[in-house]
Amino acid sequence: xxxxxxxxxxxxxxxxxxxxxxxxxxxxxxxxxxxxxxxxxxxxxxxxxxxxxxxxxxxxxxxxxxxxxxxxxxxxxxxxxxxxxxxxxxxxxxxxxxxxxxxxxxxxxxxxxxxxxxxxxxxxxxxxxxxxxxxxxxxxxxxxxxxxxxxxxxxxxxxxxxxxxxxxxxxxxxxxxxxxxxxxxxxxxxxxxxxxxxxxxxxxxxxxxxxxxxxxxxxxxxxxxxxxxxxxxxxxxxxxxxxxxxxxxxxxxxxxxxxxxxxxxxxxxxxxxxxx
Amino acid sequence: xxxxxxxxxxxxxxxxxxxxxxxxxxxxxxxxxxxxxxxxxxxxxxxxxxxxxxxxxxxxxxxxxxxxxxxxxxxxxxxxxxxxxxxxxxxxxxxxxxxxxxxxxxxxxxxxxxxxxxxxxxxxxxxxxxxxxxxxxxxxxxxxxxxxxxxxxxxxxxxxxxxxxxxxxxxxxxxxxxxxxxxxxxxxxxxxxxxxxxxxxxxxxxxxxxxxxxxxxxxxxxxxxxxxxxxxxxxxxxxxxxxxxxxxxxxxxxxxxxxxxxxxxxxxxxxxxxxx
Numbered sequence: 001x002x003x004x005x006x007x008x009x010x011x012x013x014x015x016x017x018x019x020x021x022x023x024x025x026x027x028x029x030x031x032x033x034x035x036x037x038x039x040x041x042x043x044x045x046x047x048x049x050x051x052x053x054x055x056x057x058x059x060x061x062x063x064x065x066x067x068x069x070x071x072x073x074x075x076x077x078x079x080x081x082x083x084x085x086x087x088x089x090x091x092x093x094x095x096x097x098x099x100x101x102x103x104x105x106x107x108x109x110x111x112x113x114x115x116x117x118x119x120x121x122x123x124x125x126x127x128x129x130x131x132x133x134x135x136x137x138x139x140x141x142x143x144x145x146x147x148x149x150x151x152x153x154x155x156x157x158x159x160x161x162x163x164x165x166x167x168x169x170x171x172x173x174x175x176x177x178x179x180x181x182x183x184x185x186x187x188x189x190x191x192x193x194x195x196x197x198x199x200x201x202x203x204x205x206x207x208x209x210x211x212x213x214x215x216x217x218x219x220x221x222x223x224x225x226x227x228x229x230x231x232x233x234x235x236x237x238x239x240x241x242x243x244x245x246x247x248x249x250x251x252x253x254x255x256x257x258x259x260x261x262x263x264x265x266x267x268x269x270x271x272x273x274x275x276x
Numbered sequence: 277x278x279x280x281x282x283x284x285x286x287x288x289x290x291x292x293x294x295x296x297x298x299x300x301x302x303x304x305x306x307x308x309x310x311x312x313x314x315x316x317x318x319x320x321x322x323x324x325x326x327x328x329x330x331x332x333x334x335x336x337x338x339x340x341x342x343x344x345x346x347x348x349x350x351x352x353x354x355x356x357x358x359x360x361x362x363x364x365x366x367x368x369x370x371x372x373x374x375x376x377x378x379x380x381x382x383x384x385x386x387x388x389x390x391x392x393x394x395x396x397x398x399x400x401x402x403x404x405x406x407x408x409x410x411x412x413x414x415x416x417x418x419x420x421x422x423x424x425x426x427x428x429x430x431x432x433x434x435x436x437x438x439x440x441x442x443x444x445x446x447x448x449x450x451x452x453x454x455x456x457x458x459x460x461x462x463x464x465x466x467x468x469x470x471x472x473x474x475x476x477x478x479x480x481x482x483x484x485x486x487x488x489x490x491x492x493x494x495x496x497x498x499x500x501x502x503x504x505x506x507x508x509x510x511x512x513x514x515x516x517x518x519x520x521x522x523x524x525x526x527x528x529x530x531x532x533x534x535x536x537x538x539x540x541x542x543x544x545x546x547x548x549x550x551x552x
Contacts, residue, residue, distance in 0.1 A: 006285055010326040013289040018392075050286040102442050106468055110433060112426040116294075139434065142418045150388040157386060158415065168380050192382055
């Protein structure tokens with residue numbers, strides 16, 4: 001059965017979106033649609049142009065016998081700015097204030113649409129970094145890590161606070177949390193991470209950076225190479241930040257429990273050095 | 277600027293995939309592409325046919341002034357069977373055996389492609405159930421819950437084992453775990469779930485069902501209505517199953533530590549009563 005161009009365009013769009021960061025050969029599409037490679041090439045030109053114009057992502061064409069096409073997620077600056085502004089508006093709501101100056105963000109992290117967009121933004125910033133593994137720590141960073149990993153076609157590895165029998169043998173470290181100065185433990189399943197992996201660390205919130213530093217120490221035990229650190233929210237006005245290079249989507253600059261105000265603005269995502 | 281049909285088909289496909297379970301009006305598309313509604317209607321007929329033929333999902337057309345189109349994920353029986361067989365093959369690997377007859381599944385749950393497919397299958401089974409919230413318990417069920425929720429356009433609510441300051445006021449219950457007969461605690465943030473919500477419970481693994489029963493008890497405190505229970509793996513040969521109606525993708529029938537064999541086959545997903 002031969003496919004019309006319109007059907008091919010629809011199915012190829014879905015296929016590429018479902019297989020980011022994977023080389024798909026022209027032969028594969030040609031056989032899938034019983035169509036000539038020249039037609040497939042024409043289809044891909046149209047898809048590439050539309051993906052770029054509509055801010056869906058970019059298609060990289062690899063030529064030669066082992067060639068094909070690879071889809072990378074890419075979020076446009078305008079779209080990203082609008083989304084971060086929207087998030088800032090959501091977070092600035094004084095109803096979020098909890099005793100002790102903590103913020104209730106559970107609903108935001110529970111919204112799959114928001115989480116997907118956060119994931120797309122972070123993945124977009126590291127799309128060319130050849131990340132092997134996305135690492136996070138239980139629990140709140142997990143959804144963001146998966147949303148990033150899906151777009152980078154990388155597995156997720158979750159660092160835990162406790163030891164669980166279903167993890168098999170583990171490596172654990174003790175670390176001092178940056179803000180509370182408490183000694184805490186982190187555990188990672190030995191077989192979950194291959195030696196020398198290139199990892200992207202992802203989390204929902206960073207204060208002084210103690211948790212991230214803990215993850216870095218733990219990852220050293222696996223000889224992992226930290227290629228990036230990305231957080232949804234960073235708390236500003238930290239005297240001693242333990243981590244230097246990181247990406248944040250949102251900065252929390254001031255939380256005033258008495259006046260019931262939350263001051264929040266865009267993070268360093270737009271100014272930090274990052275690939276485009 | 278006017279859009280050609282090919283560009284519209286590509287962008288509409290992406291848009292619908294990104295907005296499942298949401299009514300999108302013809303006017304929205306008509307304005308987005310500066311195109312006549314009649315052209316948009318023709319586009320949607322092509323998309324609908326292709327989505328159905330290729331097992332991407334179904335498009336429901338709502339007519340009238342407030343009308344439009346809604347995308348539902350729908351996984352074909354053949355695709356689902358192939359995927360479950362592939363998963364069974366992965367799980368049956370004797371290297372997964374841990375002391376005590378436990379299985380190492382962390383790598384499978386850490387693979388975003390697998391998790392997305394599991395999510396699509398479960399969402400497909402509950403696509404017409406009008407789920408308000410997807411509920412899971414920390415930690416391993418979280419990625420599956422998000423993968424399901426994304427396709428149902430519903431928020432995720434995570435039950436915890438411990439109390440955390442960033443959750444605000446919580447409701448907690450004690451329950452007896454089904455297999456270990458130990459008293460455990462479950463905690464849910466008070467403001468995370470609206471009274472009377474229709475929920476789908478999702479988890480990675482179910483043995484006797486104690487954890488699921490605990491979640492049901494906790495959800496009763498919120499007057500929630502449990503519309504479904506879905507797990508990735510269920511352990512068979514349980515004398516007293518605490519939960520009757522549930523959906524499982526995979527059944528683990530026998531784990532023999534001495535002989536190093538794992539017997540695993542498809543769950544009740546294909547035989548259980550479910551909407552099609």
